Structure formats: structure tokens, C-alpha cells
Amino acid sequence: MHRLTLAQIARGLAAKDFSSVELTEALLTRIGALDPQLNSFITVTADQARAQAQAADARRAAGESGALLGAPIAHKDLFCTQGVRTSCASKILDNFVAPYDATVVEKLAAAGCVSLGKLNMDEFAMGSANESSHYGPVRNPWNTECVPGGSSGGSAAAVAARLIPAATGTDTGGSIRQPAALTNLTGLKPTYGRVSRWGMIAYASSLDQGGPLARSAEDCALLLGAMAGFDPKDSTCVDQPVEDYLAALNQPLAGLRIGLPREYFGAGLDPRLSDAVMACVEELKKLGATIKEIGLPNMQHAIPAYYVIAPAEASSNLSRFDGVRFGYRCENPQNLEDLYKRSRGEGFGAEVKRRIMVGTYALSAGYYDAYYLKAQKIRRLIRSDFIAAFQEVDLILGPTTPNPAWKLGEKSSDPVAAYLEDIYTITANLAGIPGLSMPAGFVDGLPVGVQLLAPYFQEGRLLNVAHQYQQATDWHQRAPEGF
Ligand code: GLN
Numbered sequence: 369m370h371r372l373t374l375a376q377i378a379r380g381l382a383a384k385d386f387s388s389v390e391l392t393e394a395l396l397t398r399i400g401a402l403d404p405q406l407n408s409f410i411t412v413t414a415d416q417a418r419a420q421a422q423a424a425d426a427r428r429a430a431g432e433s434g435a436l437l438g439a440p441i442a443h444k445d446l447f448c449t450q451g452v453r454t455s456c457a458s459k460i461l462d463n464f465v466a467p468y469d470a471t472v473v474e475k476l477a478a479a480g481c482v483s484l485g486k487l488n489m490d491e492f493a494m495g496s497a498n499e500s501s502h503y504g505p506v507r508n509p510w511n512t513e514c515v516p517g518g519s520s521g522g523s524a525a526a527v528a529a530r531l532i533p534a535a536t537g538t539d540t541g542g543s544i545r546q547p548a549a550l551t552n553l554t555g556l557k558p559t560y561g562r563v564s565r566w567g568m569i570a571y572a573s574s575l576d577q578g579g580p581l582a583r584s585a586e587d588c589a590l591l592l593g594a595m596a597g598f599d600p601k602d603s604t605c606v607d608q609p610v611e612d613y614l615a616a617l618n619q620p621l622a623g624l625r626i627g628l629p630r631e632y633f634g635a636g637l638d639p640r641l642s643d644a645v646m647a648c649v650e651e652l653k654k655l656g657a658t659i660k661e662i663g664l665p666n667m668q669h670a671i672p673a674y675y676v677i678a679p680a681e682a683s684s685n686l687s688r689f690d691g692v693r694f695g696y697r698c699e700n701p702q703n704l705e706d707l708y709k710r711s712r713g714e715g716f717g718a719e720v721k722r723r724i725m726v727g728t729y730a731l732s733a734g735y736y737d738a739y740y741l742k743a744q745k746i747r748r749l750i751r752s753d754f755i756a757a758f759q760e761v762d763l764i765l766g767p768t769t770p771n772p773a774w775k776l777g778e779k780s781s782d783p784v785a786a787y788l789e790d791i792y793t794i795t796a797n798l799a800g801i802p803g804l805s806m807p808a809g810f811v812d813g814l815p816v817g818v819q820l821l822a823p824y825f826q827e828g829r830l831l832n833v834a835h836q837y838q839q840a841t842d843w844h845q846r847a848p849e850g851f
Pocket of ligand 1: 494495496519538539540541542543544678
């Protein structure tokens, strides 16, 4: 049963081949047996999952249908879950039990999803390797010596290893698409404002967006349909009808204009990944797409701009973790200042502290104009590049990452090397456009991802192209040995 996709599970549940309770039990057993090799879960909520599965089976028996009714998933541990620890993989929130559900959690539960627990991640979603978690690193099921990507590394590893069919993730600079690429999954970062951020612990509020990681575009369509939509509790959530993503999947690709940005194929890209991406392009041409070279001239400034803006917003967002109201508090504080200093000093990990310091510096008087304001101007230019490109093409295609998964520890002492891994993904967050990563081959037994980018609110187009590609290829169906 663990090999089934969400779409197959929906059919199996409808045909009464198995119940949600049976499926949930099978997956809980698998998590118990295999997750020690991966460390993808921070918390397994077995009792709650059993209760939710029973409730889903009862709703089905009472005549309800719905594709996600009884479908097991799990949430990245930065979505607040009522009554369940929500740690953001940080010591500072190790004892935090959320008093309410995030909108995404609530919507998926209302659709009938069964949550098996909370997934490991980089601390406060800061990282590309899932090595900065207070609960230890996550391993890649394709090679357990390698990282699964980050920051949604627990989500990616658990889905790739068939412990759960799908998971939620969040993407501030690539954290859904990059781990999806490194573990052979399909992952979608929606348009900024498409999915509510209410109850998602904030990293960089103007960039953060929740989305699905799954084993096919069809499964992402199912999940996004339930996750997306206006939420009055998030003032940046856009009041726009949610497209029927499943209906969008079957459009033919004839006449689709795909742009290949020359900046995505330059120095820094592993030539073996470039070959896999070009093979994907050939396949899409066979399906009727036309190809055009385009330019995104300001891409070279994206990493420096992102690593000013994201830490600046993080330094402000993370000021709420002060040891006073919730979360970790140091032993025997001598006075208020000591309480703040030691609670934060002991509660945050090294990467989080680095970002708070960089962000605070960039926002301080005298540096604000030189760094933060300049970065915002670059952000505007990057957005303009995309708007201009989408005058000429319907979709932009390139590699998701410059390299396949790397060995644990390989880049952890060099933050800049790790930051460079985000080069192809962060532009979409800076511009706010949607992006998807899909499996497109292997090098040395490690998965390669292709990234598709579309204009604002064209998630349906991304899912359509990925689905058509997945009808013609079987990369996405390959499973790691031993899982
Ligand atoms: N790797 C990037 C960072 O560390 C992106 C992380 C994310 O998307 N949450 O900021």
C-alpha cells in the first residue's frame, strides 16, 4: 500500500479495497521501522492519526466522497498544529504546543486528510541541506550519506521513501522545489498569496509560501486544490477563485512556448544536469512545445539581494522568541536582559544567529539605504525581468539546482557554498511567481530536477506541463532501493 500515490489511494478508498485505518496503520508501522535511517519525522502523532482515519472512514461510510478523504499526509513542523508540538526544528520551540491550527492544516483536515505527524526541517527553514535542525540532520533515501535538500528535507525524505504519499512544505527561497529535486519528487511553490500563511511560523514574510511535495503532478494538483484560497486571517492572501487544477492537467501542450533562460545554463551548472534538462526539453518538444532562448539579466544579483532581504525580515520576525511568553527560557535569569540574552543565545542555533545578525545589521541606521533598500530595488528588477520574459513565452524552464545531492557535512562549514545552491530557485520568491520542480533523470544514482516557472496564478499551467511530461516518462515513478 505504501507505493500508492494519492490519486491511487483515492481510487482504492472509493472502491473499498482498503480503509483509511488500514492504510494509516501500515504507514505508521513503516515509519517506525524505516525512519530511524532517515530522521524525517520530529513527532509522530499515531493516536491522532488513528482517530482521524476512523473519522474519515465514518464520513465515507455515511456517503461522503472527496479525493482526499482518508488520505495520509504529514506537515512540515512549522505549520502550527493545535495540541501538537510545533518546533520549527529549533530548541527555542522544543516545548511549544500550538494553541491553534494553521489555515493549511485546517483546510487539509477538513478535506479529510489524516496527519501522521510533524516533519523535520532546517531550523526556522533556514538552510538548503536540512543539517541545521535541532533534532539532527535528515538523510536522503537515494543515498543516506547525502543530504535530502532543505529546508523541507523531512517532507522530501519521508515522501521519497514511501513513508507517506505526500507532505506539506514551505518555500522562501527554494525549500519545496530544491528538496523535491534532490529526492525525485514533484514540488510546487504557489504564487505569493495563493496559499494562506496564517499559522505558518514566519521566516521571511514577503517570500514565504506553503505548498505540496508529492510523487506526481496529479497529487500536487489534488493537494493544492485543498490548500489554496482566500483567508481573511492573512492580509497578503489574494482573494481570487481557485482554479480546478485537476481539470487543467489534461490540456494538450501543442503550441506551448517555453523559454530557456541563458543565465540558467552558464558556469556553475553541473554539465550532467544540463544534459538531463535538455533531454526533458526534447521530450516536451515531442509533446508539441516550442523552445526559445530568453534572458533574465538581473539573475546574477538575486542571491545577494535575497540574503539581505530574507535575513532582514527574519531578524524582525524572530524577535518574538524572547523567553517571556512561550518557548525555551534559560535557567535562573538574573534580570530581564539576562533572560533575553541567554534564552535566545541558548535557544537559537548557529545559522539562525548568523541570519539575525546579518539582518539586524542590514536594517540598522546608516546601512538601511546601502543594503536593504538596494536589495528591494534589485527585487523589483528581477520581477520586471520575468514580466518581460512572459511577454514572449508561456513558461520558463531550467534546472532546479546546479548540483545533485551532496554529502552530509560537505557544505556545512561554508555558508556561501550552500547559499549558491539556491541560485535558480530564489528568483521566483523575489518576484512572487509560482514554480514547480519535477523529476527528470539521474546522475550517479541521484535524482535531477527540472524547474518550471509560470506567470502569477498560473499554477494550473505548471501542473499541466508536469503531468503531460509524467504521462510520457517514468522518472517520477522510480523509488529508492531499500525503501
Ligand atoms: N536555502 C534558502 C535559505 O536558507 C531557502 C530556504 C527556504 O526556502 N526556506 O534561506
